[in-house]
Amino acid sequence: MDSRSRFAELLDNAPADAEAIEFEESWTTWGTLQGIDRSLDSVLGEYGHGEGTRVGLILENRPECVAVLLSLIARRRCIVTFSSLQPPERLSADIARADVPVVVGTATALAGDGVRESAGDALVLALGTDAVQVFDDREVRAARQSDISPGVIVEMLTSGTTGPPKRVLLREKQFDTAISTSVPAPPTDSLFRRGVSIVSTPLVHIGGFWGALGPLFAGRRIVLMTKFALEPWLRVITRHRPKATGLVPAALRSILNAGVTADQLDGIEVVTTGTTFCPPELIDDFLETYGIRVLPTYGATEFAGAVAYWTKALHEKWWESKAGSAGRPLPGVTLRVTDENGAEIPAGEQGRLEIRTAQSPVGADSWLRTSDLAVVDADGFLWIRGRADDAIVRGGFKVHPDTVRKVLEQHPSVHEAAVAPRPDDRLGQVPVAGVELEPAEAGTDRAALAKELDGLCRQHLLPYEVPVHIAVVDALPRTPSSKVSRMDLLDVIAADMATSISA
Structure with missing residues (x-):
């Protein structure tokens, strides 16, 4: 089942009282998510913003923002992400550059200095906990051809570590391929499966984006945190005792530095980590202290998420000899390393990493040259050595x-x-x-x-x-x-x- 159909199924058929998202120790039900979906779809339809319409969303780690993501995917519109973590002047500039016909955000986000003005004559919708409403009564522009982006599920910002964030278009094929390789398929005998996933990474980042949408696609509930904070995170672990969770390297360090005891993490078998390089000594310390294996991943927004990873089985067999590697390619992903002229070089030699996958913006049959310097060894493990454009x-x-x-x-x-x-x-x-x-x-x-x-x-x-x-x-x-x-x-x-x- 593709992602648009799956989320439409949940918004149309999930029991209204079924738990969906725990936030600040309280559950948001599918009925609440469905209410936001109906409200948003109705207002957008009233103003003529149908399928393919680019809808800007000021993303915060809140259940109502997840509801908007689900609705826009299910109703075949295009999400344009804006980061609420930016200072108002940067957020305003981002909204103005994107030139979307609709902007959705909480009243607090929209009240930032210059934010509403930056939307110009776009329709601006204030997002409440159970519905949306028109933010003001300004005259808004009629829909135009440039407001439509057919076949694109999301225009997402990259992380912006080396320069201004860029917008990456994730199309339906990329999106569906990524979601099918990162989470189990939806159950065939019911809408839901057991289990809870914890999301502590910002939704505006590809890790947090998938952290929320992937489990919901698979039928799991999620616990959504505004950000990682040790004590609230430990309370979540105590309540739900997950077998697996995800943490960035900084969070792993926080746990070790705080002297968290092994019994406090009881039940966790593996932790996935990404977004940035995780030092092997940190992974070793975590394993020695807690008996928990930390599994690095490698990916990028351009590829709609991870393209290389460690599994628990790989880690048990290979980590001692491959510590520091980003793992092996996911199923359906092919990696190669080339010289400056684009010629493939032998295993074990350093060059530019190229990737071929259906998650790629250039399609499943073409190689995409990255900016990463890398080595792929004889056993198929990927080693990232830096960026070619980093000098x-x-x-x-x-x-x-x-x-x-x-x-x-x-x-x-x-x-x-x-x-x-x-x-x-x-x-x-x-x-x-x-x-x-x-x-x-x-x-x-x-x-x-x-x-x-x-x-x-x-x-x-x-x-x-x-x-x-x-x-x-x-x-x-x-x-x-x-x-x-x-x-x-x-x-x-x-x-x-x-x-x-x-x-």
Whole structure:
């Protein structure tokens, strides 16, 4: 069953009192989701926005936003995602660029400075807990040809770690292929199956998006969290005792650093992790402490989710010899590594990763060249070695951020480091860095530590690789998917540089 038909089946036929989404320790039923679906479909129909209409949704981790996602998929419209986690000025600019005929958001999201104005003459709908209503009585434009995007289920933002987020079109074939490989098929003898899935990643990120929609497609209930927070998450684990869950690397570290005991995680057999590289030593620590296997995945918004993964069986057999790998390709996915001219190179050699899958925007029979440097070994395991477009070109010399990051993270006071390119009038770009302190090092003399780190870099790096400035911070700025945001990091470093000069 395809995704549009499955979600239509649930919205049309699920018992109104059946539990669907637990949020803040209270259940939202299918009846409530159905009410929002009917309300939204009615208003959109009244204004002439039928199948294929691009509908912008300011996504928050709330049950009513999930209801809108389900409705737009089921009623064959196109979702255009907007991140509620952005500052209002960035959200406003994003809405204006997208030029959608309809914008839906909670009253709080729509009330942000400039947000309503950025929608122009679009129909703006305020999303309540059980229905939508027209936000104001402004005259709205009539539907036009550019408002329709047939065959596209979602226009989704990428994570924006290396530049402004891009919009990726996920078409029905991609979407259905991705959902069929990530979750079990719907049961044939009922609408639902047993089990609960926990969603703590933002819905605006492909991980949170699938984290919510995948289990509902399969007939499971979900527990939706506004974000990962240790104590609420532990209460969810205690209530539901899932066998599997998903966590980003930062959350894994939080659990270990807080001294959570093994009995508190009783019942969990595996944890999947993605969005960013998970250090193998972190995976090993989790296994040693809790007996729980952490299974990395690799994917991208462009591929509608994961294309390589570890299973429990693979982890048990291969992890000791393949630690650090992103796993093997999912069924239906083929990987190869090529040189700069596009020629395939032998197993075990580094080059540009290319992927062929029905999840690809170029179709199932074509290779899509990624920006990732990778190795595929003789056993079919994928190793990501960095990004081909990640180099900082400093006066003609290439600086690889990961090389600098690894040196900075050798210092015992550094929890995590990130390196970004800062524009320079003379050299074009120069590397700058931010380092996040270990929790126990909060009282460290930051100026002294920055000098130590500069010395460490000069000891281990080539002169042109040494960052021109190192900012020591409590927490690195992150995207909704918990990756370090290099754009925001540049702002943090600029402020730190200004403070250093004034001092």
